[in-house]
Amino acid sequence: MKEIRVSLPHLTYPIYCAPSALERLPELMHRHQAHEPLYIITDQRVADLYEKRLAAVLRPTGLPLFFFHAPVGESAKTLAVAEELYTWLIQNQADRSSVILALGGGVVGDLAGFVAATFMRGMHLIQIPTTLLAQVDSSVGGKVGINHRLGKNLIGAFHHPLFVLLDPLLLFTLEQRQVAAGLAEVVKYGCIANSELFHWLSREWSDIAGLKDPQQIQHLLLTCCSIKARVVGNDERERGGRAILNFGHTIGHALEAATNFETFLHGEAVAHGMGAAAWLSLHKGLLSHHDFLRVSTLCEQLAPPPIPDSVTEERLLSLMLHDKKRNRSGQQWVLLSAIGQACLTRQVTVEETSAALRWLLDR
Numbered sequence: 001m002k003e004i005r006v007s008l009p010h011l012t013y014p015i016y017c018a019p020s021a022l023e024r025l026p027e028l029m030h031r032h033q034a035h036e037p038l039y040i041i042t043d044q045r046v047a048d049l050y051e052k053r054l055a056a057v058l059r060p061t062g063l064p065l066f067f068f069h070a071p072v073g074e075s076a077k078t079l080a081v082a083e084e085l086y087t088w089l090i091q092n093q094a095d096r097s098s099v100i101l102a103l104g105g106g107v108v109g110d111l112a113g114f115v116a117a118t119f120m121r122g123m124h125l126i127q128i129p130t131t132l133l134a135q136v137d138s139s140v141g142g143k144v145g146i147n148h149r150l151g152k153n154l155i156g157a158f159h160h161p162l163f164v165l166l167d168p169l170l171l172f173t174l175e176q177r178q179v180a181a182g183l184a185e186v187v188k189y190g191c192i193a194n195s196e197l198f199h200w201l202s203r204e205w206s207d208i209a210g211l212k213d214p215q216q217i218q219h220l221l222l223t224c225c226s227i228k229a230r231v232v233g234n235d236e237r238e239r240g241g242r243a244i245l246n247f248g249h250t251i252g253h254a255l256e257a258a259t260n261f262e263t264f265l266h267g268e269a270v271a272h273g274m275g276a277a278a279w280l281s282l283h284k285g286l287l288s289h290h291d292f293l294r295v296s297t298l299c300e301q302l303a304p305p306p307i308p309d310s311v312t313e314e315r316l317l318s319l320m321l322h323d324k325k326r327n328r329s330g331q332q333w334v335l336l337s338a339i340g341q342a343c344l345t346r347q348v349t350v351e352e353t354s355a356a357l358r359w360l361l362d363r
């Protein structure tokens with residue numbers, strides 16, 4: 001079993017990764033002294049696929065197990081569902097020493113993590129992410145939260161798990177569209193921090209995207225999580241460098257909002273956003289034409305749905321003005337100076353932004 005550590009000034013925790021790692025959960029729980037009742041939060045779809053297996057793996061521990069099935073999809077990340085969870089925890093005698101186990105995609109991880117951060121001022125958490133996006137991104141770094149009707153992820157906390165368990169075999173039941181959305185975040189890591197990862201993706205795209213080989217996926221997960229662990233370790237609270245993880249997200253968020261979160265999965269919107277951010281990098285003289293072409297080609301291979309005609313440049317610009325990552329000194333952009341090298345800047349004019357949006361909308 002491979003291991004990466006997330007090291008923060010106040011705590012450190014491991015990410016374990018191996019095909020069939022799920023079978024070793026009891027051993028890992030023992031290692032982390034998680035000997036208390038387990039409150040397992042999942043969604044209905046993941047429960048249908050994996051709950052019986054998880055229960056069988058945990059049976060030898062003899063620990064009391066409680067299961068909660070959240071609704072499938074973003075609608076689970078609400079205060080109403082969090083409140084149901086608090087009630088469920090109280091009714092089942094959870095206390096601060098109990099452990100919440102999040103088994104699912106980013107939605108389950110964010111919701112369960114938020115409840116773990118807030119119930120009795122904080123419970124132990126174990127993350128077992130089951131989507132590619134959650135394995136390479138959302139389960140690592142401690143951001144947990146729920147949505148408000150006025151915006152996504154507006155209510156939340158930083159709450160780190162005892163450990164994260166990554167089992168590539170759990171990804172084999174994912175729909176291809178979910179895989180591609182997760183791969184967008186993988187492409188992002190290559191663009192911002194690791195040219196070797198980027199070139200490997202370009203070379204072996206069809207094998208990697210087909211999730212054919214568990215060892216290959218393990219390597220992919222470890223590479224991405226090492227980058228995320230390093231970036232978060234240097235700037236947990238996003239006061240500086242962590243913002244590079246938002247490459248492609250400035251325009252991506254605006255695209256999601258402009259289509260009422262109905263047209264694109266998050267990673268698909270980010271794929272469009274990365275292409276536009278690469279174009280902007282080229283036109284600001286930061287990125288070579290050769291590297292721009294390589295980035296835009298890989299973004300096209302992610303095959304995000306086309307942008308509907310109803311999405312206009314004006315609408316995207318106005319949404320970007322209200323982005324929660326914007327502050328008084330303007331929009332923070334993540335641009336590229338080369339493949340594998342991101343730079344942060346607020347020196348992007350409205351005219352330059354408009355030009356990048358036109359490039360994106362007119363393609």
Ligand SMILES: NC(=O)c1ccc[n+]([C@@H]2O[C@H](COP(=O)([O-])OP(=O)(O)OC[C@H]3O[C@@H](n4cnc5c(N)ncnc54)[C@H](O)[C@@H]3O)[C@@H](O)[C@H]2O)c1
Pocket residue numbers: 043045046049072073074077104105106107108110130131132133134137138139140141142143144145152153170171172173174175178181266
């Ligand atoms: N906390 C963070 O740092 C962070 C970072 C990025 C994204 N996020 C959040 O993550 C969420 C998106 O996560 P997501 O893309 O994983 O979506 P998701 O959790 O909704 O999962 C996508 C779909 O896949 C299904 N699924 C999950 N695992 C499966 C499996 N192994 N086999 C088959 N189907 C499976 C789910 O039931 C769901 O229908 C968003 O709410 C986003 O805000 C958080």
